[in-house]
Amino acid sequence: xxxxxxxxxxxxxxxxxxxxxxxxxxxxxxxxxxxxxxxxxxxxxxxxxxxxxxxxxxxxxxxxxxxxxxxxxxxxxxxxxxxxxxxxxxxxxxxxxxxxxxxxxxxxxxxxxxxxxxxxxxxxxxxxxxxxxxxxxxxxxxxxxxxxxxxxxxxxxxxxxx
Amino acid sequence: xxxxxxxxxxxxxxxxxxxxxxxxxxxxxxxxxxxxxxxxxxxxxxxxxxxxxxxxxxxxxxxxxxxxxxxxxxxxxxxxxxxxxxxxxxxxxxxxxxxxxxxxxxxxxxxxxxxxxxxxxxxxxxxxxxxxxxxxxxxxxxxxxxxxxxxxxxxxxxxxxxxxxxxxxxxxxxxxxxxxxxxxxxxxxxxxxxxxxxxxxxxxxxxxxxxxxxxxxxxxxxxxxxxxxxxxxxxxxxxxxxxxxxxxxxxxxxxxxxxxxxxxxxxxxxxxxxxxxxxxxxxxxxxxxxxxxxxxxxxxxxxxxxxxxxxxxxxxxxxxxxxxxxxxxxxxxxxxxxxxxxxxxxxxxxxxxxxxxxxxxxxxxxxxxxxxxxxxxxxxxxxxxxxxxxxxxxxxxxxxxxxxxxxxxxxxxxxxxxxxxxxxxxxxxxxxxxxxxxxxxxxxxxxxxxxxxxxxxxxxxxxxxxxxxxxxxxxxxxxxxxxxxxxxxxxxxxxxxxxxxxxxxxxxxxxxxxxxxxxxxxxxxxxxxxxxxxxxxxxxxxxxxxxxxxxxxxxxxxxxxxxxxxxxxxxxxxxxxxxxxxxxxxxxxxxxxxxxxxxxxxxxxxxxxxxxxxxxxxxxxxxxxxxxxxxxxxxxxxxxxxxxxxxxxxxxxxxxxxxxxxxxxxxxxxxxxxxxxxxxxxxxxxxxxxxxxxxxxxxxxxxxxxxxxxxxxxxxxxxxxxxxxxxxxxxxxxxxxxxxxxxxxxxxxxxxxxxxxxxxxxxxxxxxxx
Numbered sequence: 001x002x003x004x005x006x007x008x009x010x011x012x013x014x015x016x017x018x019x020x021x022x023x024x025x026x027x028x029x030x031x032x033x034x035x036x037x038x039x040x041x042x043x044x045x046x047x048x049x050x051x052x053x054x055x056x057x058x059x060x061x062x063x064x065x066x067x068x069x070x071x072x073x074x075x076x077x078x079x080x081x082x083x084x085x086x087x088x089x090x091x092x093x094x095x096x097x098x099x100x101x102x103x104x105x106x107x108x109x110x111x112x113x114x115x116x117x118x119x120x121x122x123x124x125x126x127x128x129x130x131x132x133x134x135x136x137x138x139x140x141x142x143x144x145x146x147x148x149x150x151x152x153x154x155x156x157x158x159x160x161x162x
Numbered sequence: 163x164x165x166x167x168x169x170x171x172x173x174x175x176x177x178x179x180x181x182x183x184x185x186x187x188x189x190x191x192x193x194x195x196x197x198x199x200x201x202x203x204x205x206x207x208x209x210x211x212x213x214x215x216x217x218x219x220x221x222x223x224x225x226x227x228x229x230x231x232x233x234x235x236x237x238x239x240x241x242x243x244x245x246x247x248x249x250x251x252x253x254x255x256x257x258x259x260x261x262x263x264x265x266x267x268x269x270x271x272x273x274x275x276x277x278x279x280x281x282x283x284x285x286x287x288x289x290x291x292x293x294x295x296x297x298x299x300x301x302x303x304x305x306x307x308x309x310x311x312x313x314x315x316x317x318x319x320x321x322x323x324x325x326x327x328x329x330x331x332x333x334x335x336x337x338x339x340x341x342x343x344x345x346x347x348x349x350x351x352x353x354x355x356x357x358x359x360x361x362x363x364x365x366x367x368x369x370x371x372x373x374x375x376x377x378x379x380x381x382x383x384x385x386x387x388x389x390x391x392x393x394x395x396x397x398x399x400x401x402x403x404x405x406x407x408x409x410x411x412x413x414x415x416x417x418x419x420x421x422x423x424x425x426x427x428x429x430x431x432x433x434x435x436x437x438x439x440x441x442x443x444x445x446x447x448x449x450x451x452x453x454x455x456x457x458x459x460x461x462x463x464x465x466x467x468x469x470x471x472x473x474x475x476x477x478x479x480x481x482x483x484x485x486x487x488x489x490x491x492x493x494x495x496x497x498x499x500x501x502x503x504x505x506x507x508x509x510x511x512x513x514x515x516x517x518x519x520x521x522x523x524x525x526x527x528x529x530x531x532x533x534x535x536x537x538x539x540x541x542x543x544x545x546x547x548x549x550x551x552x553x554x555x556x557x558x559x560x561x562x563x564x565x566x567x568x569x570x571x572x573x574x575x576x577x578x579x580x581x582x583x584x585x586x587x588x589x590x591x592x593x594x595x596x597x598x599x600x601x602x603x604x605x606x607x608x609x610x611x612x613x614x615x616x617x618x619x620x621x622x623x624x625x626x627x628x629x630x631x632x633x634x635x636x637x638x639x640x641x642x643x644x645x646x647x648x649x650x651x652x653x654x655x656x657x658x659x660x661x662x663x664x665x666x667x668x669x670x671x672x673x674x675x676x677x678x679x680x681x682x683x684x685x686x687x688x689x690x691x692x693x694x695x696x697x698x699x700x701x702x703x704x705x706x707x708x709x710x711x712x713x714x715x716x717x718x719x720x721x722x723x724x725x726x727x728x729x730x731x732x733x734x735x736x737x738x739x740x741x742x743x744x745x746x747x748x749x750x751x752x753x754x755x756x757x758x759x760x761x762x763x764x765x766x767x768x769x770x771x772x773x774x775x776x777x778x779x780x781x782x783x784x785x786x787x788x789x790x791x792x793x794x795x796x797x798x799x800x801x802x803x804x805x806x807x808x809x810x811x812x813x814x815x816x817x818x819x820x821x822x823x824x825x826x827x828x829x830x831x832x833x834x835x836x837x838x839x840x841x842x843x844x845x846x847x848x849x850x851x852x853x854x855x856x857x858x859x860x861x862x863x864x865x866x867x868x869x870x871x872x873x874x875x876x877x878x879x880x881x882x883x884x885x886x887x888x889x890x891x892x893x894x895x896x897x898x899x900x901x902x903x904x905x906x907x908x909x910x911x912x913x914x915x916x917x918x919x920x921x922x923x924x925x926x927x928x929x930x931x932x
Contacts, residue, residue, distance in 0.1 A: 051913040052804055054850030055900050063892070063905060063913045068561075070905040070913055072896040101895045158897065 022121075024114045024139075026146055027094060027107040029077050029085075034107075034147045035114060035139070040096045044110055047091040058084055060158050061106055064093070071095065072158070073104040079154055081130055098151045105154070114141050121148065166218075173214040175546065177263045180207040182612055184256045188249065189618040196244050204252075205234045206358065211259060215266065223262040226277050230255045233284040242287055251287075253619065255280055342372070342407045347426045349397035354422035361398070367415045372404025397424075549645070552605055559595070559602045560888040566595045567885040568909025603789070607642035610688045610697070613651050614639045617659055617686060624663040631670050631680055632663055637687035643695050647787055650767045651697070654760040658699040658783050659684060661736075661757060666703030666781050676778065678702065690789070694811060697785040706775035708732045730872070733773045737761040768794075768809075768889075768903070770920050794906075796887050798914065799864065800880035802852030805914035807887060807906060808864055812919045814873065816881060817863040834863060834875040841865065844922055845877040849901065866919045874923050885909075889916065 024035035025044075043066070050062030050073045059078035063070045073093060077085045085091065085106055093104040121137040124147075136148040187204050212227035234252075236242040258277040265272045346368075350361060368374055376398055383395040402412070409427055416425050570588055578585050614636050621634040643651075667673075667682030674680050685700040712732050715721045720738045727735075737757045764771050769787040788794070788811070796807035797816075823835045824843065832843045843863075846852075864876045887906035892899060892915075903918035 049912070051905075051915065052802075052852070053896075053899055053915070054852070054902065063896070063915075065907045065911055065913050068890075068907065070890050070892055070895060070907075072892075103895060 026112045027110045043095040047087045075106045186615045220266040229281045229284045342405045343430045344402045345428045346400040349424040375401040609640045611639040635685045641688040654763045662701035666701040695787045700782045702780040705777040798882040799878040801846040812866045814865045819861045841873045841875045843875045
C-alpha cells in the first residue's frame, strides 16, 4: 500500500514549467505510454486487490476502500480492449479525481513526470475508434509517443447494457 | 455580526417548530377541541414568532403576525366566536405567516399586497364583533393595537427629577388615597420567563380588577456592555385602585407565578402618592409592557434603523440625543436606562375614551394558560445541538462498532482459552458499544409527529377540492425514527395520502350507494416492528381497480401484453414509473409521478413499500423503514470468492442446500419448497456472473423476505457470520449497480457489497414481464 515517492526528482523540472506547459504523470501499459495531467492525480498506490462489482463491464475491476470511501478501479488495458490485466503486487493504481468523483486506474507502472508544451499536443489521428474515444491528444516526448487519457471517457459506460 | 446570524438561525429553527405546533393545534381545534389551552398555545406561538421578527426587523412578518395575534386575542377573550370560518381563516393565516417566515429566511421579498386580504378580514371580524360591545375597543379595534409607539427618551434612573423636568410629557392624573388603594411591587425571577409566563397577562388580569397604573423600574438595568440577554432586570410597581378589592383577589392573579417572583402587596394609606414616571390608561398598559419587555429581551438585536428612530424621537433631554447617536458604535457602555423608552399614545383624545377597564372576559382563560405552561415546562429540559455535531458522533460510533466487531472476530479458540480476561473485556466492550450506539441513535430519533401533523390539512384540502368527505385518523405519532428518515418521509407520505384521497375514497353519493358511511376514512399509523418502522396508510375506499391497472400498464408498455401477473404484482404496478390510473388528470394527483416518487424515495433510505388492496373495501400501503441509516446488522456471506452482506432485517432463515427441497416449475426455473410455500430461487453467483462452485450441497440458501412478505431464496457459497456494518455509498464515486444496495468496509479493510434483495426480485419480475 506504500505510496510511490514522486516528488524527489521534480525540483529542476518544475522550474521549467511555464504557463503554456503541461505536467503529466506518465504510466505504461505494456509497451505503450499514456499520460494524465498531474493535477488530477490524487494518489498512487500498489495494487492490493479489489472487490469485484457484478453486472459491470470487464474493465471495471471492482471497488477498493480508500480511507473509508469506496472507490471504483478501472483496468485501462481492458478499457482499450486488450483483455484484462493479470495484476501483481507490482501493478499500480493511480487514483484520480474526475469531476467530483474519485476513481482508480489500474496500470502496469508509473514511469515518469513529463513537462510538455501545450503547442506540442497533436490531435489523435482518425482511425481506430477506441483511440479517438479515449484519448484527448498525443504528444511526443523523448521520441516516445504519449497518449493523453480522456478520463471522462474512460470511466463512462461501465454498466452492462440491460 | 455573526452573533446576530446565530440568533437568526435559532429564531428560524424555533419558527419551524412553532409553525408545526400551530398545525397540530389547529388540527385539534378543527376536530372540535376548542378549549382555551389550544387557543393559548396558538396565541403563544404567534406571539413568539412576532417577537423574534420584531427583534430582527422583519417588518412584513411583524405586521401580519400582529394583526393575526389581535384576532386571536379577540377570539381568546370571547369577543369573536371561533366559528368554522374563523378557523379556516386562521389556517390560511398560518400559511401566510409561514410564507413570511420563509421569505425572511431566504431574504426574498413577498409581494407587498400579500396577506392583505386576510388582514382586512381580520379587521372586519374584529370590528364587526366589537362594536357596541366594548367601550374600550371602540370602533377601530385594529388601531388600538397598531398605534405608533412614539419612543420618548427619559432618564429613568432619575425618575423623580424627571417628573419635574418633563411635566408636560405625561398626563398625571392625581392619585387620591382612598379605600382599596393598593401598591404592588412585582419582581419576576428568570424562572418566571423560563416557564413561559408572561407579566403582560398578569397585568391584564390586574387591570380587570380596578384602575391600574404601572411603573417599570429599570434602575437595575446594567450598561449595554454588561447586558445579559436572558437575565431579568425589570421589575414593576403597580398601583391598583378599586373600592372592593381585597388582597386575596390580587394574590390570586399571581397564584401561578408564586415562587418565581417577589411580590409585595401593600394597602396604601392617605400618603399613597404614585411616583409614576409612566402613566398610561389601562388599554395601553398591555402594549406598553409588551414593548418594554421585548425591548429588554431584544435590545441586543435592535435593528439600526429602529435605534435611529428611537433616538431621533428624543425630546428631552435634547442635547444628549445627538451625542448618543454619534457615539453609539463607539460607546458600547451606554446605559440601558438611557435608551429605555416610554410610550406616548398617538391619539391623546382617544385615550380618555379607552380608559375604562376592559371587561374581564379574559379572566377564565388566563389562569388556564398559566397552569398549562407551568406544568408543561417542568418536564422539558433540552438543549439545541447542531445536527452536524451529532452526525460526527454517529459516524465515529459507527466506526467504533465496526472496530469492535473486527476485534471480536479476531478471537479464535486458542486465544479464548488463553486470555479469559481479554475475552470478558471484549464482551463488556461489545455491550457498551451497543449501548452507546443505541443512545446516539436515540439522539437523532424524532417522533413521526412532525410529519404526521402536516397531513390533516392536506386531507382537508383534498376533501374540499374533490368534494369528498374524508376523515383522517392518526395512530402512533410518537413513534420515533431517525431524523434523516423523517425528512425523507414527507414527500412519499403526501403522495400516498393524496393517492388514497383522490383515487381511493369515493364520492359521498357513491359511498352511500354502496352502503358505506358517507365519510371516508384514511388511517395513518406508525409502529415499530423489530428493527423496522412500519408506516401504514389505509383507506376504506374503492380499492385498486386491477383490471384497469393491468390494462393501462399494458397500454403504456410497462408490462408485456401476455404477462401473467398475480393480484399482488398488479397492485405493485402502481409504483412503476410513468404509471397513473386517474381517468381525469386532476391537479391533485394523476400526473403519473407520485407513486413512482414514493418508491424511489423510500428505497433511497433503505425502506420498502408494499400495497395490498381489497376491491370495494380499501387499500393498504405499508412503508417499511429502517430505524437508523448509519449502522446495519448484516449477515456476511461469500459469493464466488467475494464477500457480500445481506441485511439481517430481511433474512427469514438460512438452510443448507443439502437439506433444502428444490423443485422445478414447467419453465425450468428452480423453486424452493419451504413449509408448503414455493419460493423463487436466485443463485447469486449466476446472477452476478461469478464462477461459483456449482456443487450444490456445500452451498447455503438464505431465505429473505422482500417487500410485503414476498419471499425469495438466495443461494450463496458460504455463510461467514453476522456483524454490524456502516453503509457506504457506491454512487459517491461510481454509479448505481443493479442488485447492489451499497458497499461497506469490513474489519480487514476490504470492501463488501450489500445485496439489494428487493432490487434483485424486482429485476426478475421486470424480466418476466418484458
